[in-house]
Amino acid sequence: MTDCPGDGVGAASPMELYEKLTAQGDKVRTLKTAKADKADVDAAVQLLLKLKVDYKHTTGSDYKAGCPPSEDAVVQDGGPSGDGAEEDTVDPWNVSTSSAKGVDYDKLIVRFGSSKVDQELVDRIEKISGQKPHRFLRRGIFFSHRDMHQVLDAYEKQKSFYLYTGRGPSSQAMHVGHLIPFIFTKWLQDVFDIPLVIQLTDDEKYLWKDLTLEDCHRFAVENAKDIIACGFDVNKTFIFSDLDYMGSSPDFYRNVVKIQKHVTFNQVKGIFGFTDSDCIGKISFPAIQAAPSFSNSFPQIFKGRKDVTCLIPCAIDQDPYFRMTRDVAPRIGYPKPALLHSTFFPALQGAQTKMSASDANSSIFLTDTAKQIKNKVNKHAFSGGKDTVEEHRKHGGNPDVDVSFMYLTFFLEDDEQLEKIRQDYASGALLTGELKKILIETLQPMITAHQEKRKQVTEETVKQFMTPRPLNF
């Protein structure tokens, strides 16, 4: 394959790789059958995916169990990109695909039964808000939705709505990928001038991970600082930890119980894949993530009104929670929440999976120094470039699989500049090192600015945001 990317190709022979893959496949199956710890299964699946990518790079064809490579397997020209061979995995706990271009989002829209954010919707948001659409909308990063047209119809008739998003505080360390929904939610709050609630599911992380309640709650408060640093308006934003708010708000808890009464074990098993050996906390947790979608869960903000429509910006992996929520809403007399779904923020190693806070080398953290950013991008960002400068100049690079280019689509504001970079990279005029330099110089000031804003967030500010109170809107 002449367009074999420069990074990530190990020195193993096709046969060695094949044997490793077969063994790893067995390991994953054994762990799954034994219902091993989620983290162990995840780690094994990650390695399996990585081996599959290496195998494809080395042999030019997809790994198939039971079909060893012929001894003279050579890297071939072109060939299909490998997508479609297997279904992408997208749920609240796993995101993976075998395609270097990342998850096939059009297929996901069909599978999940949501709607595409098309040009017509983007134009409509522009017309109604009177603002240039955010780059995440212009570039298909928020690519899917449910009921956005209803929300906009009502807004045009002076019927406002509120925003709800959240974060599972599983560690102190947040990376740039975690900021995507918050950056976009902040923009929505500004252009529509509406209230926002942010749920920190410290309870969820306690139930799913090997962490103490104290740790989860502490991470919630620490993560709140990074969220606040995104610039939310304290007069329009309520941030809450489930561990604190659930116990102090009878109205919230009443909604949780209502939801719990209207969803069966069979339904959550179908939606989330729970099994008989999952603890009952997990089984009932989806009701807690659903409750903030209903305005009367926040009487201090909505004065007991239950009819204020909710719009939830989130990454597409959270959709199962809200499919369930939309299913119960009419049965308990509430409006269904609308949704805007984002794509995933790819890992440095490639779009086969998303950034993970538990793998330091897969992510750019909000605490990284300028030097760390430079090293990580240069060392780990998967390249769509050619092996040698001569080849690259001659054939050009592939921006569709190049992680540095993908990151620029998230963070470089100027559309024309981005398009020029794409063309220059594809033609070979721009080298991988030069592309990485542009990314480094985009990320460094962005992260530094975030760090300075976070430094200004005091314990007092956090307390203000996290106190149940009326909001201005």
Ligand code: TRP
């Ligand atoms: N479950 C989410 C996570 O683990 C956190 C979350 C709670 C959330 N409510 C939300 C995310 C609403 C998006 C929208 O990160």
